[in-house]
Amino acid sequence: MDLSGSFSIILGLLVPILQEPFRQILKRIPGTMDWKIERTNKNLGGRLDEIVEKRMNDRKRSSKDFLSLILNARESKAVSENVFTPEYISAVTYEHLLAGSATTSFTLSSVVYLVAAHPEVEKKLLEEIDGFGSIDHIPTSQDLHDKFPYLDQVIKEAMRIYIVSPLVARETSNEVEIGGYLLPKGTWVWLALGVLAKDPKNFPEPEKFKPERFDPNCEEMKRRHPYAFIPFGIGPRACIGQKFSIQEIKLSLIHLYRKYLFRHSPNMENPLELEYGIVLNFKHGVKLRAIKRTLRSC
Numbered sequence: 001m002d003l004s005g006s007f008s009i010i011l012g013l014l015v016p017i018l019q020e021p022f023r024q025i026l027k028r029i030p031g032t033m034d035w036k037i038e039r040t041n042k043n044l045g046g047r048l049d050e051i052v053e054k055r056m057n058d059r060k061r062s063s064k065d066f067l068s069l070i071l072n073a074r075e076s077k078a079v080s081e082n083v084f085t086p087e088y089i090s091a092v093t094y095e096h097l098l099a100g101s102a103t104t105s106f107t108l109s110s111v112v113y114l115v116a117a118h119p120e121v122e123k124k125l126l127e128e129i130d131g132f133g134s135i136d137h138i139p140t141s142q143d144l145h146d147k148f149p150y151l152d153q154v155i156k157e158a159m160r161i162y163i164v165s166p167l168v169a170r171e172t173s174n175e176v177e178i179g180g181y182l183l184p185k186g187t188w189v190w191l192a193l194g195v196l197a198k199d200p201k202n203f204p205e206p207e208k209f210k211p212e213r214f215d216p217n218c219e220e221m222k223r224r225h226p227y228a229f230i231p232f233g234i235g236p237r238a239c240i241g242q243k244f245s246i247q248e249i250k251l252s253l254i255h256l257y258r259k260y261l262f263r264h265s266p267n268m269e270n271p272l273e274l275e276y277g278i279v280l281n282f283k284h285g286v287k288l289r290a291i292k293r294t295l296r297s298c
């Protein structure tokens with residue numbers, strides 16, 4: 001087992017000033033975790049640069065994905081080329097890939113998995129989605145914000161049950177007192193978002209999937225501390241992709257539920273096994289049966 005990654009982290013916790021030089025040394029020693037991370041980053045970065053360059057040179061770009069939209073905006077001069085430089089575009093692509101895809105896809109899986117086991121939630125959700133309009137009526141971002149309150153509650157509750165980033169870290173920039181503890185400058189503080197989200201004081205019967213607890217009119221919601229549920233972190237370093245990912249998740253779910261219902265597959269293990277990494281994951285995915293819905297008139 002290679003503990004070099006953990007060594008640099010543990011060293012960083014004990015003597016923060018030594019962490020970076022130590023990491024720089026480990027990066028040069030083949031086989032260590034820091035070496036592997038450096039190599040993977042280089043490979044991934046290089047591959048992404050290739051994709052961006054290929055797409056930039058593709059004059060007949062027809063796809064409407066995020067990368068194409070940025071490149072189109074750059075070429076239409078709607079945004080200055082000095083803003084969307086090739087380095088910037090590669091960085092944004094990298095960020096979306098690393099910070100934005102595993103988090104969003106895990107949340108989508110959690111919602112579909114939980115809703116499949118709660119017919120009363122599914123019924124209410126389908127009523128809301130079907131009530132919005134016909135299948136070809138695509139919601140605008142304002143519609144996503146205003147017209148799907150129950151979907152919003154379902155997503156929040158799924159994110160509470162399976163919190164994507166159970167831990168986030170901060171380093172104190174000055175000496176600070178928190179809850180009677182004096183933390184010197186440079187102390188690492190771990191925020192256990194996953195533990196907060198299961199606190200029965202804020203979420204009675206925390207293991208139960210109850211989207212209605214996020215109904216703004218419900219007493220439980222009114223009583224709750226505003227920071228009890230912070231799946232995107234908090235403060236100036238909170239997730240920059242929060243609004244984007246919520247829109248993406250809502251739109252994907254609307255499209256899915258307009259056409260399909262989902263049921264747990266008999267091949268799925270019960271309970272689901274979780275894998276704790278930088279983000280939470282289902283160890284073996286979620287296995288579902290997709291059932292095509294019959295055509296609706298509205």
Ligand code: HEM
Nearest residue numbers: 099100103104164165168232233234237238239240241245
């Ligand atoms: C369900 C989806 C997502 C969840 C739950 C999530 C969660 C988080 C959390 C907990 C943090 C740490 C915040 C903190 O330290 O206070 C974070 C940071 C970040 N997220 Fe997300 N994220 C999601 C989607 C995205 C997407 C789609 C993007 C990019 C398009 C993104 C980009 C980032 C970036 C760049 C940071 C670092 C911000 C900084 O350090 O200033 N995330 N995210």
